[in-house]
Structure formats: C-alpha cells, structure tokens
Amino acid sequence: MEKVVVIGNGMVGYKFCEKIRLKAGADKIQLVVFGEEPVPAYDRVHLSEYFTDPSAERLSMAPANWYRENHIDLRTGELVVTIDRNQKKVITHLGHEEHYDTLILATGSSPLVPPIDGVNKVGVFVYRTLEDLNNIMAYGTKAKSAAVLGGGLLGLEAAKALMDMGLKTHVIEFASRLMPRQLDDTGAEILKNQLEDIGLSIHLNKNTTALLGEGALDCLSFSDNTHLSTDMLVISCGIVPRDELASSCGLSTGPRGGVIVNEKLKTDDPNIYAIGEAALFNNMIYGLVAPGYDMAESVAQQLTASGDKVFDGSDMSTKLKLIGIEVGSFGDAMGDTEGCKTVVYKNESTGIYKKITISGDKKQLLGGILVGDTSEYNMLWQIMNNSTVLPPDPEDLILGDRSAEGGGGGSITTLPDTAQVCSCEDVTKADIVKAIREERIEDLKAVKTCTKAGTGCGACGPMVADIFHDTVAAMGKRVRKVICEHLDYTRQELYDLIRIKEIKTYDHLLDSYGKGDGCEVCKPAVASLLASIWNDLIVNQDTIQDTNDRFLANIQKGGSYSVVPRVPGGEITPEKLIVLGQVAKKYNLYSKITGGQRIDLFGARLEDLPSIWEELIAVGFESGHAYGKSLRTVKSCVGSAWCRFGLHDSVSFAIEVENRYRGLRAPHKLKGGVSGCRRECAEAQSKDFGIIATEVGWNLYICGNGGANPQHAQLLAGDLDSETCVKYLDRFLMFYIKTAEPLNRTATWLNKLEGGLDYVKDVIVNDCLRIGAELEKEMQYLVDTYSCEWAEVVKNDALKAKFSHFINTDAGDPTQKFDSIRGQKVPAAW
Amino acid sequence: MDVSEEIIQYETVALEEVKVWHKVAKIGDFPVNGGACVLYKGMQIAVFNFSRRQEWYATQNVCPHKQQMILSRGMIGTQQNEPKVACPYHKKTFSLKSGENLNGNECSLATYPVKVEEGCVYVGFKG
Numbered sequence: 039m040e041k042v043v044v045i046g047n048g049m050v051g052y053k054f055c056e057k058i059r060l061k062a063g064a065d066k067i068q069l070v071v072f073g074e075e076p077v078p079a080y081d082r083v084h085l086s087e088y089f090t091d092p093s094a095e096r097l098s099m100a101p102a103n104w105y106r107e108n109h110i111d112l113r114t115g116e117l118v119v120t121i122d123r124n125q126k127k128v129i130t131h132l133g134h135e136e137h138y139d140t141l142i143l144a145t146g147s148s149p150l151v152p153p154i155d156g157v158n159k160v161g162v163f164v165y166r167t168l169e170d171l172n173n174i175m176a177y178g179t180k181a182k183s184a185a186v187l188g189g190g191l192l193g194l195e196a197a198k199a200l201m202d203m204g205l206k207t208h209v210i211e212f213a214s215r216l217m218p219r220q221l222d223d224t225g226a227e228i229l230k231n232q233l234e235d236i237g238l239s240i241h242l243n244k245n246t247t248a249l250l251g252e253g254a255l256d257c258l259s260f261s262d263n264t265h266l267s268t269d270m271l272v273i274s275c276g277i278v279p280r281d282e283l284a285s286s287c288g289l290s291t292g293p294r295g296g297v298i299v300n301e302k303l304k305t306d307d308p309n310i311y312a313i314g315e316a317a318l319f320n321n322m323i324y325g326l327v328a329p330g331y332d333m334a335e336s337v338a339q340q341l342t343a344s345g346d347k348v349f350d351g352s353d354m355s356t357k358l359k360l361i362g363i364e365v366g367s368f369g370d371a372m373g374d375t376e377g378c379k380t381v382v383y384k385n386e387s388t389g390i391y392k393k394i395t396i397s398g399d400k401k402q403l404l405g406g407i408l409v410g411d412t413s414e415y416n417m418l419w420q421i422m423n424n425s426t427v428l429p430p431d432p433e434d435l436i437l438g439d440r441s442a443e444g445g446g447g448g449s450i451t452t453l454p455d456t457a458q459v460c461s462c463e464d465v466t467k468a469d470i471v472k473a474i475r476e477e478r479i480e481d482l483k484a485v486k487t488c489t490k491a492g493t494g495c496g497a498c499g500p501m502v503a504d505i506f507h508d509t510v511a512a513m514g515k516r517v518r519k520v521i522c523e524h525l526d527y528t529r530q531e532l533y534d535l536i537r538i539k540e541i542k543t544y545d546h547l548l549d550s551y552g553k554g555d556g557c558e559v560c561k562p563a564v565a566s567l568l569a570s571i572w573n574d575l576i577v578n579q580d581t582i583q584d585t586n587d588r589f590l591a592n593i594q595k596g597g598s599y600s601v602v603p604r605v606p607g608g609e610i611t612p613e614k615l616i617v618l619g620q621v622a623k624k625y626n627l628y629s630k631i632t633g634g635q636r637i638d639l640f641g642a643r644l645e646d647l648p649s650i651w652e653e654l655i656a657v658g659f660e661s662g663h664a665y666g667k668s669l670r671t672v673k674s675c676v677g678s679a680w681c682r683f684g685l686h687d688s689v690s691f692a693i694e695v696e697n698r699y700r701g702l703r704a705p706h707k708l709k710g711g712v713s714g715c716r717r718e719c720a721e722a723q724s725k726d727f728g729i730i731a732t733e734v735g736w737n738l739y740i741c742g743n744g745g746a747n748p749q750h751a752q753l754l755a756g757d758l759d760s761e762t763c764v765k766y767l768d769r770f771l772m773f774y775i776k777t778a779e780p781l782n783r784t785a786t787w788l789n790k791l792e793g794g795l796d797y798v799k800d801v802i803v804n805d806c807l808r809i810g811a812e813l814e815k816e817m818q819y820l821v822d823t824y825s826c827e828w829a830e831v832v833k834n835d836a837l838k839a840k841f842s843h844f845i846n847t848d849a850g851d852p853t854q855k856f857d858s859i860r861g862q863k864v865p866a867a868w
Numbered sequence: 869m870d871v872s873e874e875i876i877q878y879e880t881v882a883l884e885e886v887k888v889w890h891k892v893a894k895i896g897d898f899p900v901n902g903g904a905c906v907l908y909k910g911m912q913i914a915v916f917n918f919s920r921r922q923e924w925y926a927t928q929n930v931c932p933h934k935q936q937m938i939l940s941r942g943m944i945g946t947q948q949n950e951p952k953v954a955c956p957y958h959k960k961t962f963s964l965k966s967g968e969n970l971n972g973n974e975c976s977l978a979t980y981p982v983k984v985e986e987g988c989v990y991v992g993f994k995g
Contacts, residue, residue, distance in 0.1 A: 103932060103935065103975060104975055106877075107976065487972045488972075490972075523947070523948070524945075524946075545920070554945075554946045554949065555918070555920050555921055555944075555945055555951070556901075556920075556945040556946070557943070557945030557946065557952070557954070558943040558945060558954035558959055558961065560945075561943050562943070580902070581900065581901045581943065582943070584943070585938075585941050585942070585956035588941065589941070593938075593941075593956060593957070595934075595936075596936070597936055597937050597938055840899070843905055843937075844905050844906065844907045844912075845892065845893045845897055845898065845905060845906055845915070846892050846893055846906050847907050849907065851912075851937050853912070853930075853937050854937075868934040868935060868936065
C-alpha cells in the first residue's frame with residue numbers, strides 16, 4: 039500500500055486529504071499529516087470573521103473526528119524538522135520518524151516581516167494564524183489606535199478587524215495606491231475615498247523606517263521625516279513561502295523563496311510534491327485558495343491514477359467585500375496586453391468604478407476591475423474564461439443593456455454548460471443544472487450540499503442561486519410545495535385528505551396516498567396534522583414524531599432532556615414553586631426561568647422523565663408542551679388586580695386563553711400574550727397572538743414574531759368583548775393550522791398569504807368564506823378532547839417502558855457527562 | 869463502568885466477519901418502524917426495526933457530527949429507496965445499509981449485521 043505523508047495542515051493541505059479520500063480509501067493509500075498548529079486546518083480566507091465570533095470551530099475546515107473517520111493520521115502540534123530523502127523518511131521535533139513513499143509539501147507561507155528597526159517591540163503583530171488573532175484581540179482591548187502596515191488585500195481585511203474592535207485605524211502603504219496588485223490608480227482612488235468616508239485613515243507613499251517606543255510601540259517613523267502615533271501595529275506586507283525544509287534537504291528553491299515545481303507539481307525529487315503557497319511554478323507564488331486547490335486536485339489525481347490534470351498557472355482573480363465595499367479584479371486588470379483597449383465607467387458620487395480590458399479586435403474580454411459594485415463580476419469572469427464573443431457594444435457588459443430588446447450577452451442562459459462556476463471546487467454550470475434536474479433538488483442549500491459549489495470562498499454564491507432559479511423555472515416547476523418524495527401533496531391538501539377520508543395513522547396515509555417508506559420530513563409533518571385534526575395521544579405513534587415529541591421533553595446537548603410544566607399566564611403558587619425546587623434538587627436539574635414566564639428544568643435523564651412527571655402531576659402540574667410545535671405560553675402582565683394602570687384583569691384572561699389552547703398542535707409553535715393596558719408589559723405584540731386591554735374591551739393583534747426576523751403583530755380587530763375575542767382567536771388559529779406550510783410561523787404564513795392582513799380580516803371578522811362556524815366547531819373539538827400527555831404516560835406501564843436508553847439493560851447512558859457553572863450542572867461541551 | 873467510551877472506535881462488521889451473534893432482545897421489545905439502543909461490551913449499537921420493509925439494521929449509536937449517543941432515537945425512512953436514519957440533533961441522515969452520510973461529506977457510520985431467529989434479535993460482532 040502507498041504511504042503518503044503530508045507536511046502542513048492548512049487549507050490546501052486539508053483539501054488535498056479530502057480529494058485523496060474521495061478517490062481512494064484507506065485500503066489503497068495510507069495518509070499521515072503533520073500540522074504545526076495545535077488545531078486542525080481552518081479557513082484563513084474568512085479569518086477576520088473570527089474577531090466578531092471568536093470560535094475556532096466555526097472556521098474549522100473539518101472537525102478532528104473527520105480525520106479519524108477517514109483514517110487519516112493527523113498529528114497536530116508536531117513540526118517536521120528534517121526530510122531524509124535517501125531513506126525516504128521525515129523526522130519531527132519530538133524525534134518521531136515517519137517513512138513515506140510520496141511526500142507532499144503543503145507548508146504554506148509565513149508573513150513577510152520587513153527588516154525595520156523596532157519590529158520586535160511589544161505591540162507589533164503579524165496576521166496569519168488564530169494565535170496571531172488572539173494576541174491582537176487581547177492587546178487591542180488596551181489600545182485606542184492601531185496601524186496596519188500594507189494596503190493590500192490582507193492588510194485591508196486586518197484593518198477592518200481592527201476597526202470592528204473600536205480602534206482608530208490607519209493603513210500605511212509603500213506604493214502610491216491601495217491593493218497595487220489588483221487595482222489601477224483610478225480604482226484604488228475610488229476605494230480609498232470610500233474607506234476614508236467610513237473612518238479609516240490611509241497613508242500612501244510611506245516608507246516606514248523605524249518603530250519607536252520605550253519597550254512597547256507608540257510611534258511609526260517614515261523616510262519623509264513624518265511620524266504617526268499608534269498603540270499597535272499589524273504587519274501585512276505579503277508572504278514568504280515556507281521552503282526551509284525543502285532547501286535544507288537539497289530541493290531547488292527560487293531566489294525569493296518557494297519550492298520549484300513543474301506542471302505536475304513535482305519537485306526535483308520525483309517522490310516529493312509541493313502544493314499551495316509553498317510551491318513556485320513559472321516563477322510565481324499563488325497566494326490564493328483556488329489555485330492551491332487546483333494543485334491539490336492535480337496531485338490527488340496523479341497519486342490515485344484517476345486523471346491527468348496538470349497545473350497550468352491559475353487565474354488570480356479576486357472578488358471580495360472590504361469593510362462593506364465590493365472590490366473585484368480579474369484577468370488582465372491593468373491592461374498590460376499589447377494592443378488591448380479599455381472601457382471605463384467611473385462615478386465619484388456613488389463610489390463606483392468599472393473597467394474592462396478587451397482585445398484589440400474587440401471580440402474577447404481579457405480582464406477588468408470593479409469597485410463599489412461587483413454584481414457583474416461572475417458574469418464577466420465567465421465571459422473571459424469561456425472566450426465568449428463580446429456583444430457589439432462591450433460597454434453593455436458593465437452598464438447593462440440599455441436597448442429595449444435585451445440580450446446584452448450577459449445572462450445566465452447564454453453561459454455555456456462547460457463554464458466553471460465555482461473555481462474552488464471546480465464545479466461547472468452543467469454539473470449544477472444536472473444535479474437540479476436529476477436529483478430533483480428543490481432548494482438552494484441542497485444544490486450546494488450536492489455539488490459543493492459555493493462551499494469554498496463563496497464568491498460564486500449569487501451565480502449558483504441564479505442558475506438554480508433559472509433551471510427550476512425552465513423545468514416549469516414551483517408553486518406547489520409538496521411535502522417530500524413520499525407524499526406528493528401540499529400540507530393543505532393532506533389536511534383535507536386526512537379529515538375527509540378519516541385517516542388516523544401515518545401508515546394508513548402512506549399506504550393510501552404515498553409511496554416509499556417515509557422520512558424525517560413527512561413523518562413529523564403528518565404527525566402534526568393528525569394531532570391538529572384528531573387530537574389522539576401522540577405517543578401512540580411514537581416513531582413518526584421528532585425526538586422531542588417522541589419523549590415529550592426537549593432534547594439538549596449530551597442526550598439529556600429538559601422539563602417544562604405549564605404555568606398558565608405565569609401565575610404560580612408558593613407550594614408549586616417549592617415542589618419544582620424539590621424535584622430539581624432530587625434529580626439534579628439545572629433550573630432557569632424561561633422567556634415565557636415558566637421554569638425550565640434541564641439535564642433530566644431519559645429514564646428519569648416518567649418519575650419526574652409523576653411527582654409534578656401529583657401536585658397538579660400539567661405538560662407545558664415546550665417540546666411540541668404547539669401552544670407554548672400566554673404571557674401576561676400583572677393586570678388590573680394589582681397594577682394602578684391596569685384596565686382589565688390580564689392574568690385571568692391569559693389563563694383562560696392558555697388553558698383553552700393548551701396542547702393545540704400547529705404547523706409551528708404558538709405564543710400568546712395579554713397586556714392589561716397599552717404600556718404592553720406582556721410584549722403581546724411580539725407574539726403569534728396578542729391581546730391588549732382598551733377602555734372598553736380588548737384589541738386583538740395577530741402574527742407577531744420574535745426570532746431571526748422580528749415582526750410586530752398587526753391589529754385584527756379592536757374593542758372586542760372577551761367572548762368575541764376568543765371566537766376570533768378560534769377562527770384565526772384554526773385557519774392558520776389548516777392553510778400554513780409545515781414549520782411556518784404565523785408571521786411567515788401571513789407574509790406569504792395572498793391578500794395579506796386584509797384577506798385574513800375578511801375571513802375571520804367578515805366571514806367572507808362562510809367557514810367561521812366550521813372553524814369554531816373544529817377548534818371546540820380540539821379543546822374538548824384535550825388531555826395531558828404526561829398524565830396519560832405515567833399511568834400506563836407500557837408507555838413508561840419506552841423511556842429507557844438501552845433495550846438490553848436498565849442502565850442509563852454512561853457517556854453522558856456534565857460540567858458545572860455557577861453552582862449548577864451543564865452538559866459537557868460538544 | 870469504564871469511562872473509555874469516547875475512544876471506542878466503531879468499525880463496520882461484515883457478515884462473513886461475524887464471530888459472535890449477540891442476542892439483544894425480543895422482536896416485541898423494539899418499537900415499530902423505529903430504533904432502540906443496545907449495550908455490548910461497552911459499545912452502544914443502534915438497532916432499527918424497519919418493520920414496513922421487514923428489514924433490520926444496526927449502526928453505531930453515536931452520531932459522528934457532534935459525537936452524540938443518539939441515533940437509536942432518530943426517525944428512519946428512505947431516500948430514493950435507500951433506507952436511512954436521521955439524527956435528531958441536526959437531521960444529518962445516514963444510509964442504514966452502508967452507513968454513508970447522505971447529506972455530503974461528513975463521516976459515515978459503522979454498520980453491523982442483524983439476524984432474527986425464533987422471535988429474538990441478534991447483532992453480529994467480531995468478538
């Protein structure tokens with residue numbers, strides 16, 4: 039068996055492993071990987087996001103167990119110090135030796151630190167690794183100002199991060215413009231103006247000669263005898279390939295660094311390859327991710343004899359968003375090609391600059407620069423890469439087609455099938471279209487999972503979305519949102535089928551109207567429908583329920599569950615509070631007050647749930663249905679009983695409403711609120727239904743939502759008496775339950791509903807469909823058939839027996855682990 | 869009990885590799901069209917009674933995504949006729965036949981042979 043050793047676990051080193059394992063399993067190629075950093079490979083392209091969300095895990099390319107599962111022997115924190123080419127082995131700083139048949143150098147690069155006086159001072163940093171970032175963040179908390187040395191791509195990224203930390207930030211550039219490798223003078227000037235507008239100070243033509251300060255840095259000194267005070271400095275002047283291992287074992291390296299490779303990425307030694315930023319091909323270092331991935335693919339193909347892709351020098355095109363300003367540069371951006379012509383659009387008032395370079399005969403696009411608006415970037419890049427013949431007026435490409443007929447040549451449909459859409463993962467337009475057509479993909483996320491397009495740098499995301507929408511439209515699809523491959527019906531159609539045909543079980547429905555054996559999408563959707571229509575005990579069909587509904591509790595990290603008894607309106611007696619405390623203590627449960635005015639007890643073992651509930655039910659508690667897509671709570675303010683401003687008794691009304699709809703299952707969870715006056719202490723207008731007292735009655739608001747897209751509830755009807763308010767609520771909730779798509783909250787439902795709020799008012803208040811009485815009757819059936827699920831379980835030994843982790847022993851899950859925080863237990867982190 | 873569970877490596881056992889058929893429970897002890905967890909020599913194995921297809925499957929109980937002992941509580945079903953289980957945590961789905969992850973490139977599951985004889989369910993191990 040071939041043994042491949044990889045030195046370096048950066049993005050390219052990781053990608054190489056992924057590509058090898060896609061082509062050859064552990065039975066064919068043994069993989070050993072050395073990474074000098076303590077953590078597995080992470081995404082350096084999005085490093086600046088670490089400042090706003092410092093979790094290494096989010097940037098991780100793959101978790102440590104990915105390597106294990108793929109039989110890759112990953113040695114993090116271990117540095118290779120010697121390559122012995124005669125004996126074909128590497129030696130690490132720990133003295134470990136590892137033989138190889140093939141060696142891959144993916145050693146990457148280190149930041150270039152210019153030999154300026156004082157670079158070793160405290161407060162001077164580089165910008166490359168998570169450790170660098172941690173150091174910058176720690177030091178930045180004490181600083182007020184910061185400077186970045188280098189106005190290139192990475193330097194500006196670093197400047198953004200420093201600005202986000204609240205520091206007055208300067209950028210120092212040696213050249214006469216920002217991003218000198220990607221932008222021309224005009225483009226750079228527009229970018230500079232935009233960056234200055236948002237508070238970044240930019241200093242061009244500055245040759246830094248010394249870093250001054252007693253111990254710690256406090257000032258930069260330049261060759262023109264000027265100075266700049268700053269508390270810290272981040273150096274981002276470019277990269278130096280890490281070729282020291284290669285040169286010390288006698289491999290050829292370039293005069294300015296880099297391991298020399300041929301088009302097969304082979305070094306002088308036929309058993310040693312170099313890929314990524316360490317490799318020097320045609321006198322060029324490729325400091326971007328996409329070319330590095332191309333190199334990884336080429337070597338992976340050679341080692342698995344699965345292809346003969348050679349590396350022919352990748353495109354260095356770039357598109358990024360710098361501090362909210364879009365910048366793109368591709369191909370011959372500067373217009374260096376002989377005889378080429380340029381087309382330029384510049385608008386200083388909007389900060390937009392677009393330039394394209396076209397061939398002398400005006401037939402081919404050679405490159406371009408976009409600042410301020412990169413919406414045409416993907417299209418232009420495709421036109422260049424596919425040598426698409428340009429339209430008669432090439433300016434249409436950047437100005438849009440201004441003729442009435444359209445057809446400027448820049449649309450998704452004109453893109454050839456062979457066009458590479460995602461350069462990181464090498465995905466073509468044809469790959470994406472084929473996946474959508476053949477796999478019957480119906481959402482954009484699935485396109486990305488299936489093809490991997492857009493999972494690298496993400497720049498092609500908008501284009502993937504366009505292709506998706508275009509393809510789906512061309513297939514004549516949409517509108518009918520069927521549940522899944524097993525049930526070719528919308529939720530509303532299923533609702534009617536189940537009611538009219540009196541279907542009581544999932545199996546009956548699938549046998550009569552579906553195909554296949556069901557899945558995790560249709561099972562809970564149908565379970566919810568059955569509950570909304572017949573209100574039978576849901577645990578009778580336990581294996582079609584999501585785990586929360588199956589075990590009538592909310593699953594948490596580590597496999598334990600949380601318990602939330604109903605506390606209608608948030609009103610609770612001292613006696614019940616004491617019992618909650620006693621139960622929490624007895625079963626060692628983490629206790630927390632919820633946002634819905636009740637108490638959540640976390641960390642219950644599966645096998646303890648029935649006894650916990652037995653004790654709670656004994657003192658009059660009921661299930662709170664916190665686990666279900668069902669009514670959660672009706673929050674209330676203290677109301678007129680106590681409050682000097684209260685108009686009506688909001689607590690009593692909240693309890694009445696909560697008890698009426700307890701256990702009601704819906705397409706998604708439901709929350710309500712009742713406020714005793716317009717001060718709105720119950721925050722009722724953020725709920726699915728909100729009731730607010732007026733001088734003469736109640737105002738009823740519907741379809742409010744917190745969550746990711748907060749939305750205020752809107753007034754359905756005003757000054758209602760209690761009875762009418764409940765009647766309208768019955769109608770509204772039932773209408774929503776019957777017509778919404780699965781897992782749509784009321785706010786989403788209303789936003790999608792044709793006719794919007796006016797239509798809902800027409801149906802509920804004016805009864806324009808003449809279904810008001812029917813809706814009320816259906817709701818009354820659900821109210822009458824309510825029973826507490828936990829009360830049913832604790833009196834039924836067969837149901838209780840389902841609450842055990844193992845089937846062949848009474849033991850609990852021995853792997854459950856807890857830590858503690860502020861005197862209570864919490865699950866061990868995952 | 870030994871706390872070395874975390875480092876237990878679950879490895880697929882092919883039918884011809886089975887040395888021990890371990891009797892885990894009676895058919896009636898299992899939920900219909902669902903799974904249950906079995907403890908064997910410190911290993912946790914999820915055994916699925918896919919009664920609709922009259923098939924039985926066994927996989928590791930730990931979901932490789934977040935290392936949670938949970939898969940036996942997952943919903944089972946099919947995708948283009950491939951039997952699968954969905955992890956309750958993040959709905960990652962895995963083939964019950966091959967253990968392969970059906971959502972993309974995450975790690976796959978180890979699978980184990982199951983046989984049913986005289987109303988009892990047995991899972992096959994190497995030893």
